[in-house]
Amino acid sequence: MKKVVIILLALLAPVLSLAQTSQLNQYKLGSGDLVKINVYGQEDLTLESRLTDIGVINYPYLGEIKLIGMTVGELENYIYAGLKGDYLVEPSVSVSILEYRPFFINGEVEKPGGYAFQPGLTIDKAAALAGGYTERASKTKIFIDREVNGRLVKITADRSQAVLPGDIINIEQSFF
Structure with a gap:
């Protein structure tokens, strides 16, 4: 079972990378770039x-x-x-x-703030840049505020979600 999961993850990695590359190809320039x-x-x-x-x-x-x-x-x-x-x-x-313009990460990370965007960035990698998750960080209550077509939208995300320049990541507190 474990081998099947590893193989599936290996097969999905290029697909996820292509999805972010596609998003960056459609990336709209903004202040800070x-x-x-x-x-x-x-x-x-x-x-x-x-x-x-x-x-x-x-x-x-x-x-x-x-x-x-x-x-x-x-x-x-x-x-x-x-x-x-x-x-x-x-x-x-x-x-x-x-x-690229920076992304921002708030909430339950050791060093909340703005960080330089790098292609291939995910929520987990962004949290690592911010010093890692705190003990009370929820691994499931993660939200991204992202500008889409000139409007700010709130996206429910998981830890493997791709991060884009200008995103504001919010890591909520876990109750357990």
Whole structure:
């Protein structure tokens, strides 16, 4: 029985990883993210910026661009379309997130607070970053406050739940 569980977990690990990768591909930029825009062969069009609350950057030739709410792919396409023709024949644009905005963990962990997001983060890993669970931590009463389509939603989570940048994790107290 134990071998079957281990095999199933081994088979599910790539699926869970793909699910988080898919979530990160659809990840919408927000305040606190550090982004880098690079146009191959065009040093003057390379820009690195941490997004503020308003999330607007001033990009050469294109002016102000509001990045908050855009995915990396949408931003690449926007810059490509803006530069193609008038400024460059076939621009090669790449956008990368150098640093994600932090996630926050509250409640029954040793060191509640904000921590740097890392791809592949789960509730258990986030709790480990926060010094581990306290003795009174519930392993089943775990909630995530997450922004979805501009609205804050509360998600009931388990310890293997993927964490995203900007998430607020709440670990409740156990009564036993």
